[in-house]
Amino acid sequence: MKTLHVTHPLKDYEIPTENTVLIMGFFDGVHLGHQKVIKTGVDLAHEHNLKSVLFTFDRSPRVVYQKEQNFKYLSSEARKQELIAQLGVDYLYFIEFTEEFSKLSPQEFVDDYMIGLHAKYVVAGFDYTYGKRDIANMETLPNYSHDEFKIITVPKQTFDQEKIGSTSIKELIENNQIDEANELLGYTYQNSGIVIHGLQRGRTLGFPTANLAVGKGELIPSIGVYVTKILVGDKWYDSMTSVGYNVTFSENTGVTVECNIFDFDQDIYGQDVKIEWLHYLRGEVKFDGAQGLVDQLKLDRENSKSFLYDK
Structure with missing residues (x-):
């Protein structure tokens, strides 16, 4: 073409x-x-x-x-x-x-x-x-x-x-219905962006994340935790991704997109990546402390892997 x-x-x-x-x-x-x-x-x-x-x-x-x-x-x-x-x-x-x-x-x-x-x-x-x-x-x-x-x-x-229309698909993506949106798209919804430095709190919790600055003008899914895949270089990796405000620690970061990549240990700051949104897991929850968040993240990872591997 x-x-x-x-x-x-x-x-x-x-x-x-x-x-x-x-x-x-x-x-x-x-x-x-x-x-x-x-x-x-x-x-x-x-x-x-x-x-x-x-x-x-x-x-x-x-x-x-x-x-x-x-x-x-x-x-x-x-x-x-x-x-x-x-x-x-x-x-x-x-x-x-x-x-x-x-x-x-x-x-x-x-x-x-x-x-x-x-x-x-x-x-x-x-x-x-x-x-x-x-x-x-x-x-x-x-x-x-x-x-x-x-x-x-x-x-x-x-x-x-x-x-089937772009407006109705946008409404689904903005309202926790990425699964339904993907059906109407005929493929898995995707964002592109650059990996940027974040607060690195995930690393201290045992769940290091790639913080993504999404491309200008691209619609980001609604607040919540998702089963995702991320393209780094020429390889897709299984992952889970949070779109949220870091409410547990009351950090004034605005909306962040943080991707925890499974079985991955590379420095990818500054790299262009793509992320596919496969399934909505849950909404954002404010926990009393770090341990409550860690326990939930472990469950999120289990649920993500079940979605990815148990089909």
């Missing part, structure tokens, strides 16, 4: 020379609903000997339109790229979603980024928009297409009769 980072307007050399199947959407999280849209486009490209082109944005439109501060994403740009590549897309376009770009009329957008990218088919989800929702939706797209391409609308994808 070739990835292009572009700005409006496109330069001639950024435009495909071949006819395409154009796959449209923001695809935050690349969840099961998104995967259906992308696979539909990829299969169509194979069927008609065309190139599949996925066109998306470098940030959420809400950051520009609603001026939303501190927007949290289910997938970083790098993670989105990785997930999309696994689905067999030929070209991935990230366009910078600027104020200027946001002011394009529906017709200008279709002319520049559908017809202009040599689309013979345009594939998108039922709720895709390219301007104001009431005038720039999949039902109105034929009004702008000039019959230059065929329109494939992928219907709503559901799980237990509920729509």
Whole structure:
């Protein structure tokens, strides 16, 4: 897959020379609903000997339109790229979603980024928009297409009769339901970050942890203790991870992400790592002292290993 980072307007050399199947959407999280849209486009490209082109944005439109501060994403740009590549897309376009770009009329957008990218088919989800929702939706797209391409609308994808959507998945992740979120994603939710120095209290308790500074803009699961895996170098290690406030010792650290890696003894400060969130174990508890916390951590480790190994 070739990835292009572009700005409006496109330069001639950024435009495909071949006819395409154009796959449209923001695809935050690349969840099961998104995967259906992308696979539909990829299969169509194979069927008609065309190139599949996925066109998306470098940030959420809400950051520009609603001026939303501190927007949290289910997938970083790098993670989105990785997930999309696994689905067999030929070209991935990230366009910078600027104020200027946001002011394009529906017709200008279709002319520049559908017809202009040599689309013979345009594939998108039922709720895709390219301007104001009431005038720039999949039902109105034929009004702008000039019959230059065929329109494939992928219907709503559901799980237990509920729509699979990025917003609902975020709510699950923020409310102790990482297991359910993983089902709707179709893979295990992941964060990336750098290992930083913490208070090193875990080491004194016999449970040394890697403190993770999570990538900017990435959504962190809710407060609690989780069964996890962590990627260090090129190897995944079993682990358990706490997202919390260090309430037992009343330390004003803010929210920390602390990963206790099983059967591991390496200095990894400053290293880039990835963490997968497999299962929610329990909420954060304030103990009377260190021994109560240690006893609970031993139980957490047993429960984590049971989840990992007893399936």
